[in-house]
Each structure stands twice: as structure tokens, then as C-alpha cells.
Amino acid sequence: MTDLTNSPVSATSQQDIGFLQSLARRAQNNWRKIVILIPFVWLLFFFLFPFFIVAKISLAELAIASPPFTKLIEWTDTGVINIRIVFDNFTYILTDNLYSNTYLNSLKISVLSTLICLLFGYPIAYGIVRSGPVMKPLLLFLVILPFWTSFLLRVYAWMGLLADQGTINNLLISIGLIDEPIRMLYTEFAVFVGIVYTYMPFMILPLYANMEKLDTSLNEAAADLGSKPTNTFFKVTLPLTIPGIIAGSLLVFIPATGEYVIPDLLGGGNVQMIGRVLFNEFSRNTDWPVASAVAIVLLFLLVVPIAVFQHYQGKENEGR
Amino acid sequence: MYNKRSRFLTVMVSLGLAFFYIPLLLLVIYSFNHSKLVPVWGGWSTRWYKVLFFESPEVWSAVALSLKIAFVNATFATMLGTLAALAMVRFGRFKGRTLFGGMLVAPLVMPEVITGLSLLVFFISLQELIGWPAERGFTTITIAHITFSMAFVAVTVQARLTGMGQDLEEAAADLGAKPFKVLTAITIPRLTPALVSGWLLAFTLSLDDLVIASFVTGPGANTLPILIFSRIRLGLRPDINALATIIILVVAICVTIAALIMYRQHKRDLLDQQLAERAD
Numbered sequence: 001m002t003d004l005t006n007s008p009v010s011a012t013s014q015q016d017i018g019f020l021q022s023l024a025r026r027a028q029n030n031w032r033k034i035v036i037l038i039p040f041v042w043l044l045f046f047f048l049f050p051f052f053i054v055a056k057i058s059l060a061e062l063a064i065a066s067p068p069f070t071k072l073i074e075w076t077d078t079g080v081i082n083i084r085i086v087f088d089n090f091t092y093i094l095t096d097n098l099y100s101n102t103y104l105n106s107l108k109i110s111v112l113s114t115l116i117c118l119l120f121g122y123p124i125a126y127g128i129v130r131s132g133p134v135m136k137p138l139l140l141f142l143v144i145l146p147f148w149t150s151f152l153l154r155v156y157a158w159m160g161l162l163a164d165q166g167t168i169n170n171l172l173i174s175i176g177l178i179d180e181p182i183r184m185l186y187t188e189f190a191v192f193v194g195i196v197y198t199y200m201p202f203m204i205l206p207l208y209a210n211m212e213k214l215d216t217s218l219n220e221a222a223a224d225l226g227s228k229p230t231n232t233f234f235k236v237t238l239p240l241t242i243p244g245i246i247a248g249s250l251l252v253f254i255p256a257t258g259e260y261v262i263p264d265l266l267g268g269g270n271v272q273m274i275g276r277v278l279f280n281e282f283s284r285n286t287d288w289p290v291a292s293a294v295a296i297v298l299l300f301l302l303v304v305p306i307a308v309f310q311h312y313q314g315k316e317n318e319g320r
Numbered sequence: 321m322y323n324k325r326s327r328f329l330t331v332m333v334s335l336g337l338a339f340f341y342i343p344l345l346l347l348v349i350y351s352f353n354h355s356k357l358v359p360v361w362g363g364w365s366t367r368w369y370k371v372l373f374f375e376s377p378e379v380w381s382a383v384a385l386s387l388k389i390a391f392v393n394a395t396f397a398t399m400l401g402t403l404a405a406l407a408m409v410r411f412g413r414f415k416g417r418t419l420f421g422g423m424l425v426a427p428l429v430m431p432e433v434i435t436g437l438s439l440l441v442f443f444i445s446l447q448e449l450i451g452w453p454a455e456r457g458f459t460t461i462t463i464a465h466i467t468f469s470m471a472f473v474a475v476t477v478q479a480r481l482t483g484m485g486q487d488l489e490e491a492a493a494d495l496g497a498k499p500f501k502v503l504t505a506i507t508i509p510r511l512t513p514a515l516v517s518g519w520l521l522a523f524t525l526s527l528d529d530l531v532i533a534s535f536v537t538g539p540g541a542n543t544l545p546i547l548i549f550s551r552i553r554l555g556l557r558p559d560i561n562a563l564a565t566i567i568i569l570v571v572a573i574c575v576t577i578a579a580l581i582m583y584r585q586h587k588r589d590l591l592d593q594q595l596a597e598r599a600d
Contacts, residue, residue: 020453027498027499030406031499031500032411033412035406035407035411036403036407036411036414036420038400039400039401039403039404039407039420039424039470039474040404040407040416040420040423042400042466042470043420043423043424043467044466046439046442046463046466046467047423047426047427047435047467048423049442050438050439050441050442051438053438053441053442053445054434054437054438054441057441067444067448073476092323119337120332120336121336122327122357123328123332123333123506124332124333124336126329127326127329127330127332127333128333130326131333132331137583139333141579142337142340142341143336143337143340144575145571145572145575146340146341148524148571149344149567149568149571149572150527150528150545150548150564150567150568150571151528151530152528152530152545152548152549152552153347153548153564153567153568154343154344156347156548156552156560156564157343157344157346157347157564158343159552160343160346160347160350161343161346165360167346175395196340197340197343200336200339200340204336207466248427251428251429252427254430254431254510255430255432256431257431258431258432258433258434259431260432260433260528260531261531261549264553265552265553269517274466275431275432275433277431278434278437279433279531279534279580281455282437282535283534288441291437292437292441295433295434295438298431298433298434303336304393305429306426306429306430308424309425309428309429310421310422310425313421313425313428313475
């Protein structure tokens with residue numbers, strides 16, 4: 001950063017410069033240490049360390065105590081250390097059909113929702129990038145605005161739309177298209193709608209950021225060389241937007257897999273997703289060891305996607 | 321050459337916007353419904369606004385708690401997130417950078433149930449160990465919110481820092497400004513738009529969070545989303561629509577003002593850039 005040799009200190013001797021440099025470097029190093037350490041320690045303490053405790057509890061047994069699990073390491077009266085690690089919670093989760101089906105169902109719902117978000121989000125982002133200098137910021141703003149309004153209320157809005165007596169059914173009945181209301185609320189369909197609706201901006205924004213940086217002269221060159229628009233799109237534009245596609249897809253896929261609110265409100269009891277099972281295991285059954293094991297398995301499922309996301313994000317932030 | 325596709329794109333953008341706004345619009349319309357049953361139209365009325373304002377004190381205490389948490393959270397998250405962004409963008413390689421970067425980015429995508437669960441078991445273990453936090457509520461929710469929203473601030477500030485270049489900082493340092501002076505006199509003022517949007521983002525995320533807050537709260541400390549969620553679950557209550565309308569309105573106004581400020585700043589930056597290029 002600072003390079004003292006560039007500063008106008010030609011009058012001072014070489015020795016002084018050396019001294020000044022080391023002093024400045026030391027001050028800067030201390031300064032750097034403080035800047036790094038404050039957020040680093042915070043994250044270690046409040047983000048990373050808690051996961052170890054979850055991992056620890058997942059190896060314990062349920063007990064009628066407060067907190068409701070057995071201690072892993074215990075000093076007995078005779079001075080012997082008792083270490084008790086049980087893998088029962090994991091074998092229980094992995095062998096019980098309820099859990100494996102729930103994991104699979106969560107993955108199915110989040111993969112499909114991600115694909116739907118991509119299918120519709122891509123042309124929307126592309127359309128915004130391609131719009132005029134006046135419309136562009138306005139359209140972008142209109143896409144971001146719902147993202148700022150309450151997530152919970154947006155899900156709630158869909159309950160009113162999808163209910164048996166809801167707006168959509170009322171509309172369809174009044175125009176004579178159907179006689180009986182279609183059951184939509186508390187089905188998997190409603191969960192898809194909810195996830196696509198709430199996570200769509202997370203797909204559009206990274207795609208937009210990526211597309212905006214694209215060099216349109218490449219498209220023009222392809223066109224000049226006689227490539228048809230569709231061909232140009234698949235050969236030039238699409239490959240160049242892959243980083244945006246990956247970032248957007250992961251921003252939708254990872255949180256959607258653990259989603260709790262949407263399957264609970266829009267799926268009722270009919271759609272099992274792992275986030276909901278975890279929450280209920282924890283708060284209603286108060287089975288902390290099993291809930292922790294469910295969380296650890298979920299985390300393992302998501303480690304690779306999260307690492308990929310971090311890789312791309314890291315590249316972006318490397319700067320220069 | 322883009323005419324044909326651009327019509328398709330226009331249709332997609334319009335459909336997308338309709339998809340985004342129709343549910344919100346219906347929520348606003350139904351908040352003026354006189355009927356007690358939400359989907360049944362009983363004529364225009366401000367009945368539920370009266371119920372909300374005069375007969376729902378618990379809503380307002382939840383609003384107060386949420387705003388308090390959001391304010392403290394946004395302030396701390398902005399400070400921590402900015403430091404983190406500085407470390408990531410300006411310090412090159414340092415020991416533990418990969419871990420740091422990972423911990424900084426992971427909360428952006430981490431499913432809320434995992435973050436919530438881990439923070440709760442952490443707070444409980446800490447309480448057993450050192451007796452703090454004695455009860456869960458304001459403090460624990462705020463700490464949890466800072467932890468995940470500082471990541472969003474960091475990303476926002478990082479984007480601005482990367483685009484900013486550091487010639488001015490270097491010039492100031494060369495002229496003898498101490499690092500702290502450089503930070504407060506040059507870097508922070510130039511970062512202001514990013515800091516404002518980071519702060520607002522952290523504020524909104526905190527106001528919006530249900531899952532993590534539900535995990536780390538105790539009896540008696542209900543944030544607004546927790547209250548709304550339990551109301552929704554108990555059955556559709558029309559005064560929630562009135563509350564939703566007010567929230568949407570307030571957010572829309574705040575975001576519009578913020579967007580205008582940032583748009584103006586953006587234009588000024590572009591102008592500066594053009595002038596600088598011409599000077600070259």
C-alpha cells in the first residue's frame with residue numbers, strides 16, 4: 001500500500017528512510033491486524049464455533065435434563081474420565097425412511113425450483129440488461145423492491161391467492177373455467193410457487209451483474225460473421241454467463257433446501273422438507289441430539305455447493 | 321438484429337414484474353376489505369386499520385423490539401462488515417484468509433435453520449459455562465443478526481471497494497497521513513453510498529428474519545415476524561393485511577429515497593470519471 005520510497009524525502013539520509021519505513025510498516029501491520037482480527041474473531045466465535053457444538057450434541061444421547069442431552073466427557077467420582085460418543089442419531093436418521101425421504105424431497109423441490117428460477121430469471125435479467133439507459137435502473141429497482149419487503153408477508157400473500165376460497169379460484173370460477181375450486185394451498189405446487197416467488201430476485205441479481213459486464217462487441221462480431229441470433233446466444237452469450245448462472249443457482253438452491261417458512265405455511269403438513277423436520281424435531285419433540293444430527297447431515301449435503309459458491313464469490317472479490 | 325428477441329424479452333420482463341407485484345397488490349387491496357374472512361370481499365373499509373392501531377398493543381411492542389434490534393444490528397454489522405471487506409479487498413494475502421473468506425461468505429447461503437440451531441446451542445452452552453447470556457431475547461437475537469448480516473454488508477462494501485481503486489489512499493499515505501486518518505478522511509467518505517446501502521440491507525434483513533430469531537429468542541421477546549407468523553398460523557387475521565400494507569408502504573418509500581440518493585451519487589461518479597478521462 002504505502003510506499004515511502006516514493007515520497008519526497010530525498011533530503012533525509014538513507015538510514016532515516018530505513019528507520020521510517022520500518023516504523024511505518026510496524027504501524028501499518030498493527031493496523032492491519034486490528035482490522036482483520038475484529039471481524040475474524042467475531043465470526044470464529046459466533047459462526048464457526050457454534051457448529052462444533054452442534055456436532056458435539058449430535059454425538060450425544062437424548063436425556064431428561066436441561067439441556068436435554070448427555071455429556072460427552074464426564075468426570076466420575078472415582079476420577080475417571082468417561083467419554084461417551086454415540087452414532088445412534090446418525091444411524092437412526094440414515095436408516096429411517098422418514099428422514100431419507102424428507103432429504104430427497106427437499107433436494108427435489110429445491111433443484112426444480114432453482115431450474116424454474118433460472119428458466120424465467122435468465123430472460124428477465126437479459127431483458128433488463130438490454131433495456132435503454134432510462135428503463136434499466138428503473139426495472140432493476142422494480143426487481144429489487146420486493147426483495148426488500150418482508151419475506152414472510154410475501155409468502156402470506158400467496159396463501160390468500162392459492163386458498164380454496166382464494167383469489168385465483170374465485171377468479172377461475174367467476175369466469176366459468178372451473179366449477180369446483182382447485183386445491184392449490186397445502187400442496188407441493190404451492191411450495192414451488194412460494195420458493196420461486198421469494199428466491200427469484202436472488203437469481204436475477206447475480207445474472208444481471210454478470211451480464212452487464214459482457215462485451216456486446218462479441219455478439220456484433222458473431223452477427224457480422226453471419227451467425228443467427230439464436231446461434232450467437234448459445235455459442236457466445238450463454239457460455240459467458242455461466243458464472244452468473246452458478247452464483248444465482250446456488251443462492252437459490254442452498255437456502256431453499258433448508259427452507260422452513262414456505263413448506264410450513266404453503267405446504268401445510270403435506271409437504272415434508274428437511275428444514276421443517278429439523279425445526280419441529282427441535283422445538284416440539286425437543287430431541288436436540290437428533291435435530292443436531294439432522295443439521296449436520298444437511299450441512300454435509302450442502303458443503304460442496306457452498307464451497308463452489310465461495311470459490312466464485314472469492315474470485316469476484318479478489319479485486320484487481 | 322435483437323428486435324425479434326427483444327420482444328420476447330420485453331414480454332418476459334413484464335410477466336416477471338406482474339408475478340412480483342400482483343400478490344403484493346392484492347394484499348394491499350384486501351387490507352381495505354370490510355369482511356372478516358380474508359378472501360371474501362365485503363366492501364371497502366378501514367376497519368382493520370382501526371383494529372391494528374387501537375386494539376393491538378402487542379403488535380406495537382413487537383414493532384418496537386424489532387426496530388431496536390434492527391438498528392443496533394445494522395450499525396454493528398456495518399462496522400464489522402466494512403472491516404471485513406477492507407481486509408478482503410485491500411490486504412492481499414494474509415494468514416487464515418481462506419477461512420476468513422469462507423466464514424464471511426457462508427452466512428449468505430447457509431440455511432437459516434442451521435444457523436439458528438447452532439447459535440442457540442452455542443448460547444445455551446455459554447450460559448452453562450459462564451452464566452451469560454442469562455436470558456435469551458434482545459441481546460441474543462442482535463448477536464445472531466449481526467453474525468449473518470455482516471456478510472451482506474461485506475459483499476456490498478467489497479463491490480464498491482474493488483471498483484474504487486486506491487490511488488487517493490496511496491496519495492494521502494504518501495503525503496504522510498496515518499492509516500487511521502486515511503481511513504476516516506478518504507476511504508470512509510468515498511464508501512458512503514455502499515455503507516448506506518449495507519446499513520439499510522442489514523436493517524431490513526434483521527426486520528425480516530423469522531427463523532433465526534425464533535431459535536434464539538426466549539419467552540416474552542417476540543419480534544414482529546415471530547408475532548406475524550404465529551398469527552398467520554392461528555388463522556388468517558385481516559389486521560395482518562393492514563399491517564402488511566403499512567410495512568410495504570414504509571419499505572417502498574425508504575427504498576425509493578435510498579435508491580434516488582444512490583442513483584444521484586452514481587451519476588456524479590460517472591461524471592467524475594468522464595472528466596478524469598478527458599483530463600488525461
